[in-house]
Amino acid sequence: MPVTLRDVAVAAGVSPATASRALSAPDVVAPETREAVLRAAQALGYRPNRAARALSTGRSGHLCLVVPDLGNPFFAAVAKAVQSRARAAGYAVMIADSEEDPRLEADLVAQLGAQADGVLLCSPRMSAAALAAVAAGPTPVLLVNREGADLPSVVIDDRDGIRQTLRHLHALGHRRVAHVGGPDGSWSDARRREGLADTSPAGLEVVELGPHAPVFSGGVAAADLALAAGATAVVAHNDLVALGVLDRLRARGVRVPEDVSVVGFDDGPVATLVTPPLTTVAAPLALLGRTAVDLLLDPPDVTPHVVLPVELVVRGSSAQAPADAAAPTAPGT
Amino acid sequence: MPVTLRDVAVAAGVSPATASRALSAPDVVAPETREAVLRAAQALGYRPNRAARALSTGRSGHLCLVVPDLGNPFFAAVAKAVQSRARAAGYAVMIADSEEDPRLEADLVAQLGAQADGVLLCSPRMSAAALAAVAAGPTPVLLVNREGADLPSVVIDDRDGIRQTLRHLHALGHRRVAHVGGPDGSWSDARRREGLADTSPAGLEVVELGPHAPVFSGGVAAADLALAAGATAVVAHNDLVALGVLDRLRARGVRVPEDVSVVGFDDGPVATLVTPPLTTVAAPLALLGRTAVDLLLDPPDVTPHVVLPVELVVRGSSAQAPADAAAPTAPGT
């Protein structure tokens, strides 16, 4: 009983074909005809049947977004931006949460991807082989915040984030910092480690910790290790981890930033939820989502590998290294 | 070039109709036939075309979830549960973020709802009229965390959450508490206020504050008001607001919980991200999402109005009222 295009056509006194054209290719139809059709459609409250259109055109008008964890503010922010941009472009977004399971992610892409015109895949940990399989599928796939299998991708500049962080800490007199690594196999974690190795200022020693889960509890666990390692600053895999570090340090009576500095990553909504507010690398999450949608919807001629710039936001959780630790070789001064 | 049901039928030596039945109504077809079809489908890598099925059956296999803000951990948690349950039931979830705009919500339901078999609507602030319009649409709608327009609904027990909170604070000796109200027109906020009026223990005075935005900054603003009102405890609209209160109190040198107690609502992931961890009313977010999906997919005979129980989780942000404030009428003791 819903009103079909045929009904509109009859009401407007034209053929279904003309009605169709009037709605989807307005400039190929006579102005008055178009008017009549539009008016009829309006009057009858016509709503095109997307399934029928999809069947006919082969395009569903759906985009599919696969994320490891919707509860993670990083992905929630990306999802929000993706959804918003996609809707502006006339697409609906199907969302799939893989619960951090890379195998499930591959399934989801296959299943949901078949019903969509494109897939945005956030899969920090999917194996290269699985990625290649995904790339071989019929639906265009764009990687968000990782690269691989020669698929188009949009990532943030992890390496530069680390560089900025290390320079900041070095400038503050820190000489021994702990890096709380992300989960095993994480693509961005690997980029960060490269940055750690390449960009560390002379005289700055980096202690590698991890792998750790990219959540609060991971940070809690890492804090003790960082302390034991004698670090005066902790660089966390993301903001959630940084909050865990903060919490554990406080519980142990270590003051932040007086005794130890803590730096997060992402500058998600949680970064300013705590005291002291987090010094963190701001990743343009909304831009990440928007760019991903744009690139997926009209791909440039050459496979894009976009790297988005990041910026260190200095807040209250980082400060000058404590005097007695600035020269760790002479702790007794 | 994708393989169609017809291809499978040919390969299996049966008619398309039989192939269709073998796949979707396995028990109405001869075992051997079914075997043959299944084998052929497997061999060819057949994937049913959902759009074609949707067109033919009138069911899309999609559910639509409309939320005001995906970035809000409350809705992210619900979305996650919804997505998971829906997938288990063979449905894909289209998600829409209304950016806290009730008008947009109505549009989204109309647009996306038409392409879905059902809509889960989280709309704390949509007007009754808009709700009625939504209810009149062709697609089944279920309300999440609000009631109205005689639509099926699943809500949490706001009233009881408030009751438990007030009893808790009263037992701790608080005699004057501030309630940080949610945004104007919020359905659950109205329920909370009812609870405030009905269930307040004798001798407990409640100061109503608000409306406030249901986010961190709302709490920051409210904290000053609560202090000015002479409250020894603050009951926040949700955890995010509570964190804002916490932060502002700390900034003003007020100790939590020694000087002032703070209680949140929802027990979302952020509740334990801070020190002291938040005393808060635990809402069963995952259960909320799951129940909503179940009720939408097979509705009981009578329109369901499910109320989910809540439980006060006492953590570090609430404690005994300060001695000199326990008897506010005699501040000089």
Place this chain on the structure above:
DNA sequence: ATGAAAGCGCTAACAA
């Protein structure tokens, strides 16, 4: 510029 007709892939009567 418009209409007629075919077909997208699948399902569901209705027959056999």
Place this chain on the structure above:
DNA sequence: TTGTTAGCGCTTTCAT
């Protein structure tokens, strides 16, 4: 139990 047939609502050649 299986095959035949028609059709879901829309788009898109191909004519006119």
